[in-house]
Amino acid sequence: MDTKETIQVSSENVFNVKDLSVSYGDFVAIKNVNMDITKNKITAFIGPSGCGKSTLIRTFNRMNDLILGAKVNGTITYQGVDLYDKMVDPVQVRRRIGMVFQKPNPFPKTIKENITFGLKVNNMTDNIDDRVEKALTQAALWDEVKDNLDKNALELSGGQQQRLCIARTIAVEPDTILMDEPCSALDPVATKRIEDLMQELVKDFSILIVTHNMQQASRSSDYCAFFTTKTSDDGKRRTGELVEFNETSIMFTTPEQELTEQYISGRFG
Amino acid sequence: MLLESTEKNMSNETLLTGKKAENGIKESLFLFTLYICVTIAILTLMTLIYDVLSTGTTRLTSDYEVGLITKIQIDNPVDFLTTLDSRYPDRAGIGPAFAGTVWLMIIVVSVTFPFGTGAAIYLQEFAPKNRLTRFIELNLTNLAGVPSVIYGLLGLAVFVRLAGFGRSVLSGGLTLTLLILPVVIVASREALKAVPDTIRQGALALGATKFQAVFRQVVPSAIPGMVTGMVLGLSRAIGETAPLIFMGALTYVNYFPDTPLSGFTAIPIQVYNWIGYPQAEWKETASAGIILLLGLLLIMNSLAIFIRNRYEKDL
Numbered sequence: 341m342d343t344k345e346t347i348q349v350s351s352e353n354v355f356n357v358k359d360l361s362v363s364y365g366d367f368v369a370i371k372n373v374n375m376d377i378t379k380n381k382i383t384a385f386i387g388p389s390g391c392g393k394s395t396l397i398r399t400f401n402r403m404n405d406l407i408l409g410a411k412v413n414g415t416i417t418y419q420g421v422d423l424y425d426k427m428v429d430p431v432q433v434r435r436r437i438g439m440v441f442q443k444p445n446p447f448p449k450t451i452k453e454n455i456t457f458g459l460k461v462n463n464m465t466d467n468i469d470d471r472v473e474k475a476l477t478q479a480a481l482w483d484e485v486k487d488n489l490d491k492n493a494l495e496l497s498g499g500q501q502q503r504l505c506i507a508r509t510i511a512v513e514p515d516t517i518l519m520d521e522p523c524s525a526l527d528p529v530a531t532k533r534i535e536d537l538m539q540e541l542v543k544d545f546s547i548l549i550v551t552h553n554m555q556q557a558s559r560s561s562d563y564c565a566f567f568t569t570k571t572s573d574d575g576k577r578r579t580g581e582l583v584e585f586n587e588t589s590i591m592f593t594t595p596e597q598e599l600t601e602q603y604i605s606g607r608f609g
Numbered sequence: 610m611l612l613e614s615t616e617k618n619m620s621n622e623t624l625l626t627g628k629k630a631e632n633g634i635k636e637s638l639f640l641f642t643l644y645i646c647v648t649i650a651i652l653t654l655m656t657l658i659y660d661v662l663s664t665g666t667t668r669l670t671s672d673y674e675v676g677l678i679t680k681i682q683i684d685n686p687v688d689f690l691t692t693l694d695s696r697y698p699d700r701a702g703i704g705p706a707f708a709g710t711v712w713l714m715i716i717v718v719s720v721t722f723p724f725g726t727g728a729a730i731y732l733q734e735f736a737p738k739n740r741l742t743r744f745i746e747l748n749l750t751n752l753a754g755v756p757s758v759i760y761g762l763l764g765l766a767v768f769v770r771l772a773g774f775g776r777s778v779l780s781g782g783l784t785l786t787l788l789i790l791p792v793v794i795v796a797s798r799e800a801l802k803a804v805p806d807t808i809r810q811g812a813l814a815l816g817a818t819k820f821q822a823v824f825r826q827v828v829p830s831a832i833p834g835m836v837t838g839m840v841l842g843l844s845r846a847i848g849e850t851a852p853l854i855f856m857g858a859l860t861y862v863n864y865f866p867d868t869p870l871s872g873f874t875a876i877p878i879q880v881y882n883w884i885g886y887p888q889a890e891w892k893e894t895a896s897a898g899i900i901l902l903l904g905l906l907l908i909m910n911s912l913a914i915f916i917r918n919r920y921e922k923d924l
């Protein structure tokens with residue numbers, strides 16, 4: 341296991357979000373989001389269904405660009421650069437900010453090819469075998485697949501597939517990993533393995549994770565953002581809003597907002 | 610708290626009747642009708658095949674008895690495939706027509722595959738979803754249903770006359786290409802649509818450009834479906850007679866086509882021609898031609914199924 345210890349004591353921000361809102365056509369999915377994401381920490385987005393957490397996380401790597409009619413208002417800065425500036429290339433953004441999806445989605449190719457695809461499209465083909473081994477090791481999958489790199493990725497178990505997706509994401513050396521409910525399709529054992537993996541990965545990467553699982557957020561994350569939905573006046577549309585953003589330890593013991601306290605104690609959600 | 614009627618229905622008496630789950634009269638009748646339909650369809654096909662086989666195999670096997678005068682005769686498949694046409698039914702071979710069909714198939718595949726799959730990839734992955742695209746899609750579906758004779762007229766006007774290719778195998782091949790292009794495009798689009806969107810998203814999330822995502826992940830996954838569509842389109846094309854007649858395929862050809870611009874004939878046309886002759890023996894020759902055509906179709910359809918199965922197993 342790669343034991344490069346990078347303990348960042350500085351509270352440098354990797355993202356700054358100001359007055360962010362996302363709409364699809366005239367439907368506002370989430371609004372009034374203001375937060376600063378700390379580098380090399382795990383930040384969790386929690387809240388009930390439909391409050392725009394997935395929509396929000398997808399703005400961090402411009403995946404919302406792929407949806408017709410999606411519009412982002414407000415600013416989101418990544419290491420000082422406005423992500424939605426006209427001069428910014430979304431392809432470069434996605435290389436630096438990786439994403440792991442809810443349902444494991446390995447390519448229908450061999451395990452090795454899943455990793456080499458990202459390396460090839462980013463011109464990182466020097467020492468390709470070493471890079472593959474490093475990525476799989478960091479994702480805690482190397483020992484299980486090192487003799488079977490030519491096996492089809494779809495033959496792996498759900499947990500292994502998700503770790504493969506994590507491996508291919510970190511192979512292209514991003515500095516941030518976005519995770520959209522990465523464990524919701526996995527059993528508890530596989531979930532635990534991924535949570536342990538996250539604690540190792542955060543030494544090298546900043547991690548943002550959307551999760552439905554409150555316990556997961558309270559035990560795994562350093563910072564927490566709690567969202568909820570507000571119904572519009574005509575009762576037809578629900579828009580997501582940020583309620584509270586704080587260090588996890590504070591939020592789960594002495595939350596500032598009443599709504600947060602209700603959610604955490606399970607009174608709704 | 611069950612209702613009395615429910616209690617009665619759920620008593621052990623109604624469970625332990627000793628009968629197996631049975632069909633009512635209506636269901637049995639319906640099943641019987643379905644069996645009749647299947648039988649009719651299969652019997653018709655079997656009759657056709659039997660008729661063709663019994664008539665045509667004489668031309669392809671050496672049981673044929675030679676007449677007193679003629680010493681040359683066709684009595685095996687190799688001779689049949691390599692001999693030219695003749696005035697005499699027992700000397701007539703399908704050579705030029707077979708060669709013509711092969712030439713046509715080569716031209717059709719070389720042109721249809723790149724254009725058909727290319728159009729499908731553009732329409733499915735890159736084209737903006739606006740009115741123009743929808744208009745094109747609507748027209749494609751319509752074109753797939755246009756009678757093949759119309760394509761013959763189109764081929765005559767565009768390839769034979771306008772482009773100046775004359776009544777050549779190139780014109781014939783291009784005419785058939787137009788005929789099956791809508792079908793191939795639709796089949797390729799379906800193959801592309803079947804690739805889950807999560808694959809595209811996964812590729813893009815790694816920093817791939819749209820081009821890289823489409824050509825390195827989506828298209829390779831869709832290739833089996835595209836090839837199957839191509840093979841099925843081809844098997845339709847080799848049976849087409851009317852468009853080729855209209856654009857001027859010849860009916861008595863006593864040479865093998867040597868360049869794309871040479872005159873030609875094709876198996877269906879040759880068979881059509883032979884059937885028209887009054888002598889009874891031509892029936893056997895024509896049937897032999899039909900057996901050849903059916904054989905080719907069988908091979909191509911088996912190839913399509915084989916490709917599909919092999920790639921479905923990989924997943």
